[in-house]
Amino acid sequence: xxxxxxxxxxxxxxxxxxxxxxxxxxxxxxxxxxxxxxxxxxxxxxxxxxxxxxxxxxxxxxxxxxxxxxxxxxxxxxxxxxxxxxxxxxxxxxxxxxxxxxxxxxxxxxxxxxxxxxxxxxxxxxxxxxxxxxxxxxxxxxxxxxxxxxxxxxxxxxxxxxxxxxxxxxxxxxxxxxxxxxxxxxxxxxxxxxxxxxxxxxxxxxxxxxxxxxxxxxxxxxxxxxxxxxxxxxxxxxxxxxxxxxxxxxxxxxxxxxxxxxxxxxxxxxxxxxxxxxxxxxxxxxxxxxxxxxxxxxxxxxxxxxxxxxxxxxxxxxxxxxxxxxxxxxxxxxxxxxxxxxxxxxxxxxxxxxxxxxxxxxxxxxxxxxxxxxxxxxxxxxxxxxxxxxxxxxxxxxxxxxxxxxxxxxxxxxxxxxxxxxxxxxxxxxxxxxxxxxxxxx
Amino acid sequence: xxxxxxxxxxxxxxxxxxxxxxxxxxxxxxxxxxxxxxxxxxxxxxxxxxxxxxxxxxxxxxxxxxxxxxxxxxxxxxxxxxxxxxxxxxxxxxxxxxxxxxxxxxxxxxxxxxxxxxxxxxxxxxxxxxxxxxxxxxxxxxxxxxxxxxxxxxxxxxxxxxxxxxxxxxxxxxxxxxxxxxxxxxxxxxxxxxxxxxxxxxxxxxxxxxxxxxxxxxxxxxxxxxxxxxxxxxxxxxxxxxxxxxxxxxxxxxxxxxxxxxxxxxxxxxxxxxxxxxxxxxxxxxxxxxxxxxxxxxxxxxxxxxxxxxxxxxxxxxxxxxxxxxxxxxxxxxxxxxxxxxxxxxxxxxxxxxxxxxxxxxxxxxxxxxxxxxxxxxxxxxxxxxxxxxxxxxxxxxxxxxxxxxx
Numbered sequence: 001x002x003x004x005x006x007x008x009x010x011x012x013x014x015x016x017x018x019x020x021x022x023x024x025x026x027x028x029x030x031x032x033x034x035x036x037x038x039x040x041x042x043x044x045x046x047x048x049x050x051x052x053x054x055x056x057x058x059x060x061x062x063x064x065x066x067x068x069x070x071x072x073x074x075x076x077x078x079x080x081x082x083x084x085x086x087x088x089x090x091x092x093x094x095x096x097x098x099x100x101x102x103x104x105x106x107x108x109x110x111x112x113x114x115x116x117x118x119x120x121x122x123x124x125x126x127x128x129x130x131x132x133x134x135x136x137x138x139x140x141x142x143x144x145x146x147x148x149x150x151x152x153x154x155x156x157x158x159x160x161x162x163x164x165x166x167x168x169x170x171x172x173x174x175x176x177x178x179x180x181x182x183x184x185x186x187x188x189x190x191x192x193x194x195x196x197x198x199x200x201x202x203x204x205x206x207x208x209x210x211x212x213x214x215x216x217x218x219x220x221x222x223x224x225x226x227x228x229x230x231x232x233x234x235x236x237x238x239x240x241x242x243x244x245x246x247x248x249x250x251x252x253x254x255x256x257x258x259x260x261x262x263x264x265x266x267x268x269x270x271x272x273x274x275x276x277x278x279x280x281x282x283x284x285x286x287x288x289x290x291x292x293x294x295x296x297x298x299x300x301x302x303x304x305x306x307x308x309x310x311x312x313x314x315x316x317x318x319x320x321x322x323x324x325x326x327x328x329x330x331x332x333x334x335x336x337x338x339x340x341x342x343x344x345x346x347x348x349x350x351x352x353x354x355x356x357x358x359x360x361x362x363x364x365x366x367x368x369x370x371x372x373x374x375x376x377x378x379x380x381x382x383x384x385x386x387x388x389x390x391x392x393x394x395x396x397x398x399x400x401x402x403x404x405x406x407x408x409x410x411x412x413x414x415x416x417x418x419x420x421x422x423x424x425x426x427x428x429x430x431x432x433x434x435x436x437x438x439x440x441x442x
Numbered sequence: 443x444x445x446x447x448x449x450x451x452x453x454x455x456x457x458x459x460x461x462x463x464x465x466x467x468x469x470x471x472x473x474x475x476x477x478x479x480x481x482x483x484x485x486x487x488x489x490x491x492x493x494x495x496x497x498x499x500x501x502x503x504x505x506x507x508x509x510x511x512x513x514x515x516x517x518x519x520x521x522x523x524x525x526x527x528x529x530x531x532x533x534x535x536x537x538x539x540x541x542x543x544x545x546x547x548x549x550x551x552x553x554x555x556x557x558x559x560x561x562x563x564x565x566x567x568x569x570x571x572x573x574x575x576x577x578x579x580x581x582x583x584x585x586x587x588x589x590x591x592x593x594x595x596x597x598x599x600x601x602x603x604x605x606x607x608x609x610x611x612x613x614x615x616x617x618x619x620x621x622x623x624x625x626x627x628x629x630x631x632x633x634x635x636x637x638x639x640x641x642x643x644x645x646x647x648x649x650x651x652x653x654x655x656x657x658x659x660x661x662x663x664x665x666x667x668x669x670x671x672x673x674x675x676x677x678x679x680x681x682x683x684x685x686x687x688x689x690x691x692x693x694x695x696x697x698x699x700x701x702x703x704x705x706x707x708x709x710x711x712x713x714x715x716x717x718x719x720x721x722x723x724x725x726x727x728x729x730x731x732x733x734x735x736x737x738x739x740x741x742x743x744x745x746x747x748x749x750x751x752x753x754x755x756x757x758x759x760x761x762x763x764x765x766x767x768x769x770x771x772x773x774x775x776x777x778x779x780x781x782x783x784x785x786x787x788x789x790x791x792x793x794x795x796x797x798x799x800x801x802x803x804x805x806x807x808x809x810x811x812x813x814x815x816x817x818x819x820x821x822x823x824x825x826x827x828x829x830x831x832x833x834x835x836x837x838x839x840x841x842x843x844x845x846x847x848x849x
Contacts, residue, residue, distance in 0.1 A: 077553045351611060
């Protein structure tokens with residue numbers, strides 16, 4: 001295992017979640033916005049209304065400054081955060097999908113080239129070519145979504161990949177199409193919010209009203225279609241994931257989906273009331289408020305997606321603690337739990353105390369500290385006042401009176417549908433129990 | 443567990459989806475593209491500050507033009523940087539992940555600092571865009587420049603830590619047996635190496651200024667004296683920066699472990715020869731910067747590419763000391779996805795011709811005029827994208843039906 005990085009109180013997993021949630025707004029805007037921009041620009045040329053081009057310029061600048069700073073950097077940020085929080089997890093994705101990411105990178109290059117040329121050549125190249133540049137960007141951005149959705153969906157439902165190890169068998173898995181359609185619809189919703197906010201700053205009153213209404217229509221269609229596709233998505237979830245959610249094995253999943261649903265409803269109402277019925281109500285203040293609601297909804301939706309994957313970080317293949325869960329014969333991959341149980345987990349670690357005397361309490365605590373951090377720390381805070389499933393509090397619920405009580409709990413971990421089994425031999429379990437017992441006494 | 447066992451055991455169990463030498467070539471090529479653009483951004487930032495400081499009309503005009511280069515260049519540098527970041531994780535995963543996790547805090551700080559640098563760059567560009575000629579301000583450029591140097595230091599440190607595997611364990615495991623999980627390690631700064639990456643920023647920016655001068659020379663609405671000023675400034679800057687970069691290169695060479703005998707490495711030797719030849723060529727162009735701009739740019743990129751090859755050879759030397767070689771990484775070749783990438787890559791080059799020609803022609807017409815682009819170019823580019831979508835979506839539907847994953 002790689003060195004472990006601990007984020008006190010919050011866990012490193014929450015760092016990824018925060019960056020990922022933050023990334024979704026600009027990246028969905030980047031993918032959806034240009035369909036709207038091109039629509040407005042086309043209208044401007046077709047109806048000979050150059051006043052509409054003010055919006056085109058402003059909206060493109062927003063995309064440049066927001067999406068290509070925050071969007072691209074938070075995208076790289078997810079990668080870095082995943083690297084430091086779950087290095088084996090991201091490594092698994094990369095070693096299976098490197099060509100997918102590299103293909104997406106080609107479209108990133110097309111995106112960046114076309115958006116800068118689009119922004120800086122408005123009025124400097126002929127209208128037809130400029131419009132075509134907008135189309136080029138719109139397609140490149142959406143195709144980048146088509147690609148990344150395959151990798152994200154693979155983490156939730158790995159499809160036939162577990163049998164064949166084939167790139168496309170994992171890519172076009174059970175939740176790929178519904179996720180793609182949901183995200184596509186949703187990107188129009190997000191694009192509609194930003195478009196309405198930008199349109200509200202246009203000086204010409206008639207143009208402002210017209211563009212807000214149009215953005216509202218795009219938003220309503222996007223959000224309604226999104227609800228329908230989201231229903232398909234939820235229907236296509238793996239049985240295991242549905243059980244965690246619908247059987248209330250993990251009640252917080254139900255709360256998250258409710259929050260996401262409420263946020264969705266609020267945004268939809270904002271489109272209907274503020275954009276379609278009373279366009280005067282749209283402005284930076286109401287826009288920022290609705291963005292905050294969106295952010296909350298996305299955070300809840302992402303939290304749900306993360307939660308229903310449990311205990312895996314990659315469906316069926318890798319547990320949340322980065323241990324390989326099963327054989328993948330097509331890739332010559334062996335499940336690691338039996339190996340660790342036989343050889344000892346500690347013996348497979350490089351960053352560990354050199355000597356562990358089973359009869360020495362201090363040695364056992366040091367060894368247990370390493371084992372627990374590696375096997376539990378990805379999902380659980382180890383501090384008493386930790387905010388993310390804090391182990392001291394969770395263990396206190398069982399009122400352990402000795403390390404042996406905790407050993408019993410560790411032995412039964414695999415019986416919980418959302419927990420990976422403990423990996424290691426008797427010495428590992430003894431050391432982990434000693435350490436876990438010690439943190440309940442802090 | 444010893445170090446060699448660790449680094450080899452940590453290779454991803456899935457193996458590589460194609461042969462390691464292909465990833466290695468792509469890593470070096472895309473890194474060369476990335477570092478060239480990084481050099482342009484860093485160099486442009488400091489040249490913009492310098493030119494504003496002098497407060498002459500041409501200098502201020504150039505400084506404003508560079509404001510746009512900083513922001514656009516930073517976007518392109520970040521996007522180009524995604525590819526080497528990807529490929530290094532494919533073939534050097536045990537080193538990349540270990541070093542980055544050991545310095546997790548700094549890895550994330552890098553993102554914060556580069557984001558701030560980006561916005562500072564925009565502050566400089568947008569702040570000066572509408573200002574009068576003699577009113578250019580450099581406050582934001584100073585901030586951007588300082589933050590860019592900080593990011594260079596962070597990335598340098600992360601790269602160096604990958605080359606120091608023999609120290610990893612002692613950094614976080616104490617003699618008493620406690621392990622640190624703080625992710626705050628910061629080791630391995632070598633100023634010779636760092637300078638060898640930073641000084642070329644001015645050489646690259648100098649060559650860029652030569653290209654700028656050459657590109658606008660046919661524009662009637664451009665002041666030819668201004669273009670001459672920019673071209674000559676660029677050539678002199680490129681010349682002196684190249685000479686200093688060669689000096690820094692030899693400083694770095696002196697820091698490399700002697701047992702590597704790196705001075706005899708063919709990539710180093712070719713790199714040194716090409717670097718000196720490029721410098722000599724730039725030296726010959728200081729009075730004709732416009733005429734020699736394009737060959738100087740080609741030579742400059744070739745030099746950077748060969749330097750990147752030499753850097754890769756050095757990395758392999760370091761890693762072989764830990765018992766690691768990418769050439770015995772297990773391969774589970776996945777031909778369909780490999781074809782997908784290379785076909786898309788070729789298509790991408792074809793498609794990129796459209797924005798490239800549009801940008802080129804837009805810059806060639808006078809202010810207020812409109813460039814007419816051959817409409818078939820844009821149509822073909824967009825058609826290629828739609829074609830890609832149709833093929834991949836069709837493939838996806840067939841595979842999904844075959845695997846029973848669609849409904």
